[in-house]
Amino acid sequence: MPTNNLTIIIADDHPLFRVALRLIVRGLQATAVIVEVDSLDSLKGAVAANPGVDLVLLDLLMPGAEGLSSLQFLHANFPGLRVAVISSLSQRSWVRAAQALGAVAFVHKSATPEQLQEALRSLLEGGSWWPQLAQMAGGGDTLEDKLERLSRQELQILLYLKGGRLNKQIAGDLHISESTVKTHVSSILHKLGLNSRTQAAVVAQRLLSTDLVN
Numbered sequence: 374m375p376t377n378n379l380t381i382i383i384a385d386d387h388p389l390f391r392v393a394l395r396l397i398v399r400g401l402q403a404t405a406v407i408v409e410v411d412s413l414d415s416l417k418g419a420v421a422a423n424p425g426v427d428l429v430l431l432d433l434l435m436p437g438a439e440g441l442s443s444l445q446f447l448h449a450n451f452p453g454l455r456v457a458v459i460s461s462l463s464q465r466s467w468v469r470a471a472q473a474l475g476a477v478a479f480v481h482k483s484a485t486p487e488q489l490q491e492a493l494r495s496l497l498e499g500g501s502w503w504p505q506l507a508q509m510a511g512g513g514d515t516l517e518d519k520l521e522r523l524s525r526q527e528l529q530i531l532l533y534l535k536g537g538r539l540n541k542q543i544a545g546d547l548h549i550s551e552s553t554v555k556t557h558v559s560s561i562l563h564k565l566g567l568n569s570r571t572q573a574a575v576v577a578q579r580l581l582s583t584d585l586v587n
Contacts, residue, residue: 379405379497382419384443385432385459386411390482394430394459397490401497413437413446420451428496429456431476433467440581441470441532448474449546457496465517466580468504473528478502516580522564530557534570535577 381398385391391409398405408423410416414437420426431443447456457478458471468479478501480492492502523531526547533543540558544551558570567573 379427380408380423380425381405382408382410382416382423382426382429384410384416384419384429384435386435387432390432393486393489394493397486397493398497401490401494405497411435413443416443417446420447420454427455429454430493431456431458433458433460433462440535441474444471444474444476445532455496457492457502463504464580466520469520469528470532470581472503473525473532479504516565516576519565520580523561527557527561527564530554531561531573531577532581534558534561534574535581537574 379402383391383394383398385394388411391411395407395409398407408419408426410419412435416429416431416435420429429447431447433441433443435443444456444458447454452475455477456475457480458467458476459478459480459482460467461482463481463483471479478492478496480489480502481504484492495502520528526549529547530543533546538546540551540554544554547554558573561573562568562570565573565576567576
């Protein structure tokens, strides 16, 4: 366990879950500086006010956030920041999307206290934590299975298509050329068996629907 004082942001709108995470972190490293926030706006303020933050424990479903918007914001504006998603969402598509957006972990909220402690210990030591995606696999030709065929950058671009971004805007967001975006969009459509970016946006919306919360 690191001996220096870590700064950790716990971003969750459920007070009891923030308390649970805080107690586990304190049990693992008593000197950690912990900042708690309960919305996307307060998260933005906390990250700006704590430029040396070591880890963000992020709930995706907070006030002001829609889907992956909070993770996309952190990925775009603080690319070196370690972010661990701790969520009630469990579908493979959410896990893959979190990976594509640079998260270092995806922990389901149904985890036992012992599992949460083990995951947080790994994260505090600079490691990562992911569910076994192979155990979550389906029959091989579902939309989620097809999603596995996309590269990390293709999946990033699919997430931007979901938000209605144009190729030029996506290129600026990801710091790549517009022609590269166009090539990736064509590859996405081919791999998913689709004919248009509109269809791709609909697929992404279906795969990343918060109506599927467990």
